[in-house]
Amino acid sequence: MTRWFMILFAVLAFLSVSAPVPKAFAEEEPKAPPVLKPKKAGVESRLENVKRLLEVSSGADRVKASGNADAIAKREEAIAAMVLAEESFKSKDYKESNEFLGQATTLMFEAVRMVGTGNVSKEKKLDDYNRRAASVNILLEALERISTEKKSGREVETQKDAIEAKVALSKTLLEEEKIEEARRELDEAYELVKVSIEELRGGDTLIRSLEFATKEEEYDYEIDRNDTHRMLIDVLLKEKRKTESIDNMVSKFVTQSESLRKEAEAQAAKGDYETAIATLDRSTKELVRAIRSAGVYIPG
Amino acid sequence: MSMKMRALRIMLMIMLATLYGLSGVGDLARAEAEDSTPQIQRAAKVNTFNRLLKPPSERNLPPAEDGIHDPTSEGTYLLQSPREAFDSLPKSNSGNRVDWVKALEEKYIEPRFDRFDPEKKPMVFDLNIVREVKGSMPDVVYPHKQHTEWLDCSNCHPAIFIPQKGANQISMASILMGEMCGVCHGKVAFPVSECRKCHSQNKTAEAKN
Amino acid sequence: MLTNPEKKHLIASSVLFGILSVWLVLSSPVAAEYADVVLNKRAEKEGMRPVIFSHWFHRIRFRCKVCHSELAFKMRAGANEVTMADIIEGRFCGMCHNGEVAWSVENCDLCHSGKPGLESQIKGSHETGGPGIW
Numbered sequence: 001m002t003r004w005f006m007i008l009f010a011v012l013a014f015l016s017v018s019a020p021v022p023k024a025f026a027e028e029e030p031k032a033p034p035v036l037k038p039k040k041a042g043v044e045s046r047l048e049n050v051k052r053l054l055e056v057s058s059g060a061d062r063v064k065a066s067g068n069a070d071a072i073a074k075r076e077e078a079i080a081a082m083v084l085a086e087e088s089f090k091s092k093d094y095k096e097s098n099e100f101l102g103q104a105t106t107l108m109f110e111a112v113r114m115v116g117t118g119n120v121s122k123e124k125k126l127d128d129y130n131r132r133a134a135s136v137n138i139l140l141e142a143l144e145r146i147s148t149e150k151k152s153g154r155e156v157e158t159q160k161d162a163i164e165a166k167v168a169l170s171k172t173l174l175e176e177e178k179i180e181e182a183r184r185e186l187d188e189a190y191e192l193v194k195v196s197i198e199e200l201r202g203g204d205t206l207i208r209s210l211e212f213a214t215k216e217e218e219y220d221y222e223i224d225r226n227d228t229h230r231m232l233i234d235v236l237l238k239e240k241r242k243t244e245s246i247d248n249m250v251s252k253f254v255t256q257s258e259s260l261r262k263e264a265e266a267q268a269a270k271g272d273y274e275t276a277i278a279t280l281d282r283s284t285k286e287l288v289r290a291i292r293s294a295g296v297y298i299p300g
Numbered sequence: 301m302s303m304k305m306r307a308l309r310i311m312l313m314i315m316l317a318t319l320y321g322l323s324g325v326g327d328l329a330r331a332e333a334e335d336s337t338p339q340i341q342r343a344a345k346v347n348t349f350n351r352l353l354k355p356p357s358e359r360n361l362p363p364a365e366d367g368i369h370d371p372t373s374e375g376t377y378l379l380q381s382p383r384e385a386f387d388s389l390p391k392s393n394s395g396n397r398v399d400w401v402k403a404l405e406e407k408y409i410e411p412r413f414d415r416f417d418p419e420k421k422p423m424v425f426d427l428n429i430v431r432e433v434k435g436s437m438p439d440v441v442y443p444h445k446q447h448t449e450w451l452d453c454s455n456c457h458p459a460i461f462i463p464q465k466g467a468n469q470i471s472m473a474s475i476l477m478g479e480m481c482g483v484c485h486g487k488v489a490f491p492v493s494e495c496r497k498c499h500s501q502n503k504t505a506e507a508k509n
Numbered sequence: 510m511l512t513n514p515e516k517k518h519l520i521a522s523s524v525l526f527g528i529l530s531v532w533l534v535l536s537s538p539v540a541a542e543y544a545d546v547v548l549n550k551r552a553e554k555e556g557m558r559p560v561i562f563s564h565w566f567h568r569i570r571f572r573c574k575v576c577h578s579e580l581a582f583k584m585r586a587g588a589n590e591v592t593m594a595d596i597i598e599g600r601f602c603g604m605c606h607n608g609e610v611a612w613s614v615e616n617c618d619l620c621h622s623g624k625p626g627l628e629s630q631i632k633g634s635h636e637t638g639g640p641g642i643w
Contacts, residue, residue, distance in 0.1 A: 378616075
């Protein structure tokens with residue numbers, strides 16, 4: 001049994017140090033577009049790929065179902081080119097085979113483009129429109145708030161009116177099913193609102209201070225802080241905990257922290273948030289200790 | 301050493317060996333033919349691996365060795381190796397190990413802001429939001445400036461953040477779950493293990509109490 | 510040279526090693542570049558390798574906004590419905606990969622370059638357990 005493992009290990013060890021690295025290939029600068037060297041394996045794989053493109057791809061389905069005679073004829077041309085490619089491959093002329101495959105692909109792309117709308121589906125366009133509209137609206141709201149805050153006066157009012165007019169026009173166009181025009185107006189509104197906000201807010205620093213309306217709110221914050229540190233242990237120490245001594249130390253602090261957390265939860269359940277906050281803080285400190293004990297210095 | 305422990309160790313070694321030698325899977329026959337190095341010596345090489353720290357040699361591997369690209373596909377070898385692309389870029393301690401913000405600021409890279417127009421410049425918005433936090437943990441400074449270099453307002457507002465004071469309940473826990481800042485940080489932007497990059501404003505002495 | 514029983518062991522261990530390698534490759538995100546995205550909603554079902562999208566490669570050339578606003582890619586792995594026909598017709602990736610802004614998509618293997626069996630997800634970062642993944 002032991003010998004079995006030793007041999008296995010020996011083979012593995014040998015393989016690992018002797019594994020050839022395809023350096024020359026790996027460091028080759030790809031020119032645009034990277035060109036496949038017509039070697040047997042590459043051409044063989046491309047044959048398979050092109051066959052799928054011609055027979056089963058989403059493009060092939062679309063052409064077959066289209067009833068468009070030109071597109072179907074184009075696909076037939078593509079298939080003919082692929083047949084030639086197969087023949088060249090069989091007679092070991094990989095260069096020629098590769099060229100036919102290139103032709104087949106280009107012909108098939110043409111066929112697909114013939115039946116395609118060349119456009120994004122209506123649903124996607126509408127989805128994109130709605131998301132952009134949501135941005136414009138929320139930025140307009142922000143502009144209004146900033147303008148009030150800064151008492152910016154007439155100039156911004158004029159800008160806002162212009163933006164709102166564009167948004168309104170865009171809505172009308174959308175109702176008339178003119179989605180492209182609607183989007184164009186919306187994008188213009190978007191650019192304008194961006195510029196207006198930048199003019200007012202550029203160079204500012206806003207401070208979101210830490211204030212809690214109630215002790216319960218502060219307790220929720222502490223719970224989140226505790227969860228965060230618990231998750232950080234997984235993120236930061238996953239590798240380090242593979243060392244037994246480190247893992248033991250980390251586990252000790254984590255256990256300590258968990259019992260404090262339970263204590264805090266019990267205190268909160270009784271409505272004593274103030275004590276619960278203090279206990280949670282201690283629990284979080286244990287987690288910080290755990291992280292530091294493994295050699296990752298985090299502030300806390 | 302118990303049998304179970306031994307089996308565990310061997311499993312671990314297999315994993316390490318596999319990490320080193322993914323591309324050697326098909327070479328067993330060759331291994332059999334050439335394998336004449338004493339076993340101890342061979343083991344020593346594997347044991348230099350430090351499993352606590354990924355050595356630089358294992359970062360930014362070329363596509364064929366990165367564990368997700370298929371090394372049996374020729375196309376994989378036409379792709380650029382990240383290591384080669386990152387060579388001249390400013391370094392960082394996490395993520396791709398590239399400091400992308402610095403790379404952009406100092407023009408190591410010049411990514412386009414518009415699909416077609418290489419001259420178009422972003423509308424950079426210089427607004428800092430400071431969020432106070434508890435404890436001795438430094439307060440968070442969110443700079444719109446660096447973010448608007450890469451992104452448009454509509455990328456975040458309102459889907460991720462409502463642009464209004466007090467309207468966003470942000471917590472580290474939600475960030476770690478991939479929400480709020482975590483939509484990007486921890487996935488494409490620097491990971492949250494870089495505490496100090498956001499918690500960057502030290503508290504004044506009186507505020508600490 | 511190896512003795513006969515040793516050869517048997519070697520074969521057995523090779524098999525074990527093979528199984529383990531496959532398991533490891535399928536289960537381990539070890540070396541994937543930070544922020545690489547695996548797209549495999551359809552690819553493998555339709556017989557192609559999964560697609561690997563490299564954020565690092567693209568962000569050297571374009572700011573996030575270009576794809577996440579102009580091209581309207583939602584910022585959630587798995588949230589975008591992209592078909593090959595879309596790309597050929599000039600949507601999504603096809604808005605740039607059309608031979609004008611970037612190379613056209615004739616060479617399937619450049620994008621369909623992932624190992625079989627990969628799940629759609631964003632790679633290389635800390636594991637997020639929440640809805641942020643989808």
